[in-house]
Amino acid sequence: MDSIRSHKLRSFLTLLGVIIGVASVIMVGAAIEGLGVYAEQSTAKAFGSESFMVAQIAANGRLSRRQLFEKIKRNKPIRTDDARFAQSIVGDRVLFSPYRQHISDVKREGQICEDSSILGAASALADIRDIGVVDGRFFTEQEDRARSLVAVIGDTVRTTLFPGDVSPLNQVVRIEGLEFTVVGVQEHLGSVFGRDQDNSVYIPITAFNRMYGPGNGFALFGRPRAGSGLTLDSALDETRVVLRTRFHARPGQDDNFDVLTPDAIRGFIDQILGLIAAVVVPVTCISLVVGGIVIMNIMLVSVTERTREIGIRKALGARHGDIMMQILIEAVFLSSLGGAMGVAVGAVVTAILGRAFELSLHITMAYVLLSLVVSSVVGVASGWYPASRAAKLDPVVALRAE
Numbered sequence: 140m141d142s143i144r145s146h147k148l149r150s151f152l153t154l155l156g157v158i159i160g161v162a163s164v165i166m167v168g169a170a171i172e173g174l175g176v177y178a179e180q181s182t183a184k185a186f187g188s189e190s191f192m193v194a195q196i197a198a199n200g201r202l203s204r205r206q207l208f209e210k211i212k213r214n215k216p217i218r219t220d221d222a223r224f225a226q227s228i229v230g231d232r233v234l235f236s237p238y239r240q241h242i243s244d245v246k247r248e249g250q251i252c253e254d255s256s257i258l259g260a261a262s263a264l265a266d267i268r269d270i271g272v273v274d275g276r277f278f279t280e281q282e283d284r285a286r287s288l289v290a291v292i293g294d295t296v297r298t299t300l301f302p303g304d305v306s307p308l309n310q311v312v313r314i315e316g317l318e319f320t321v322v323g324v325q326e327h328l329g330s331v332f333g334r335d336q337d338n339s340v341y342i343p344i345t346a347f348n349r350m351y352g353p354g355n356g357f358a359l360f361g362r363p364r365a366g367s368g369l370t371l372d373s374a375l376d377e378t379r380v381v382l383r384t385r386f387h388a389r390p391g392q393d394d395n396f397d398v399l400t401p402d403a404i405r406g407f408i409d410q411i412l413g414l415i416a417a418v419v420v421p422v423t424c425i426s427l428v429v430g431g432i433v434i435m436n437i438m439l440v441s442v443t444e445r446t447r448e449i450g451i452r453k454a455l456g457a458r459h460g461d462i463m464m465q466i467l468i469e470a471v472f473l474s475s476l477g478g479a480m481g482v483a484v485g486a487v488v489t490a491i492l493g494r495a496f497e498l499s500l501h502i503t504m505a506y507v508l509l510s511l512v513v514s515s516v517v518g519v520a521s522g523w524y525p526a527s528r529a530a531k532l533d534p535v536v537a538l539r540a541e
Contacts, residue, residue, distance in 0.1 A: 141505050142441065142469065153437045154351065154477035156430025157517065163423045168415025169489045173499040178408045181336070186401060186454050187268035188318065189403065192238070193217060193382065194358040197397035198407075214396050217388045225359070228381045232367040233374045235368045236261035238358040241351055245296055245340055246313045252299040256339040259347025260360075267362040270341070273418060275308045275323030283343040290314070291323040295337035302441060315350050328434030333420040375400065392452025424513060430477065431517035438470050438525035449529050450537025462530040470522025471515060478514030482507055 143150045169517075215221075219237070231262040239259040243326040244254045264270065265277040270291075278289045291310075292307060301307040307321045319342060328336035348354075349506050360379050365368035369377070379394060386395050396505065442449070449462060486502055 156433045158478030158481040160426035161478050162485035163444045165485025169500040169502045170222045172501040172503050175412050177499040182436045190267045190362045197399035198256045217359045224244040229279035234263045234362045236264040250300045252296045258341045259344040267360045272323040286345040290319040291324045291341040293302045293325050293337035293339040294327040297302045330416050390534050394539045431521040435521035442525045442529045446537050448541040450534045453534040459530045463526045467522045468528035471518035474514045474518025478511045
């Protein structure tokens with residue numbers, strides 16, 4: 140401690156590499172964990188926490204080209220008759236809604252919102268996917284059956300077409316030349332992986348089919364009805380049985396349709412974040428290795444400066460282990476102190492960045508422990524060689540050192 144205090148600037152510069160390394164690990168870990176929490180929250184808002192989706196291809200972004208072609212060849216597209224069949228068998232226990240999407244511009248009085256997602260669905264989708272409407276309402280089952288030209292717009296569409304304090308309710312927007320009356324505004328969702336989820340317009344599936352034709356199938360969203368006693372898994376199992384019967388899937392064969400659940404999405408996100416962490420965290424830890432090299436060099440200098448002191452201690456009976464322990468304690472103390480300071484710096488910088496840029500950053504104990512353990516190991520590793528060199532000094536030679 141006296142040695143460290145007597146060389147304050149040198150000790151601080153020695154710690155700097157470890158401080159920067161640990162702070163980097165803490166910040167990277169907070170960013171990865173925050174990204175996971177943000178993605179899970181956004182997925183729950185966009186997909187629904189208790190819903191599932193059935194389609195010919197449910198998640199083509201996770202498939203190779205070969206797997207995609209195999210599924211297109213094997214799986215059956217979900218059509219209106221198939222959805223009605225499922226509704227007639229398990230509709231009293233499971234809510235269903237078709238879901239189709241098309242990209243188009245939305246216009247109003249010279250204003251234009253480009254490349255909006257036009258989403259055709261049944262009125263039940265609001266309950267299936269927990270769609271929050273902050274102004275107005277979602278369209279009704281009667282409006283769906285009547286092919287009414289009504290729309291629920293996202294926040295981006297609202298701010299683009301209705302700037303200022305203009306209320307969009309009961310106002311008219313044009314999609315593909317048809318006039319739709321706005322009956323509701325969806326809550327703000329934000330972006331996920333660069334995709335704006337608020338640039339969307341929900342319209343009845345009957346109106347969607349009127350505009351774009353029946354198409355080659357659609358996705359079918361489902362959710363257990365309130366009071367049915369079914370869980371997400373049991374509702375999905377009942378739906379799979381119905382569709383396997385409908386599509387004549389033989390016992391023992393795989394489903395000839397695709398299924399997507401919130402757990403599958405979370406697993407995919409966790410897999411991506413795990414790969415990111417596996418690459419980024421070790422790279423960030425390189426700075427800790429650099430910090431360890433600095434500590435080793437400084438400890439070698441310290442041993443050289445205290446050669447005479449070590450010689451006196453050995454002449455008075457200090458053993459090999461005593462000298463080793465003295466140098467190791469100093470090296471481990473330096474690295475551990477740097478680790479603690481790095482954790483503090485990382486936490487402060489993370490909090491500042493989170494507030495300044497409205498980022499979702501979460502510091503977890505796993506990354507804190509990882510940083511402290513690595514910094515301690517670095518201290519032992521970097522102090523071992525200088526300590527061993529000091530312990531092997533000949534006391535007579537060491538006493539003659541200037």
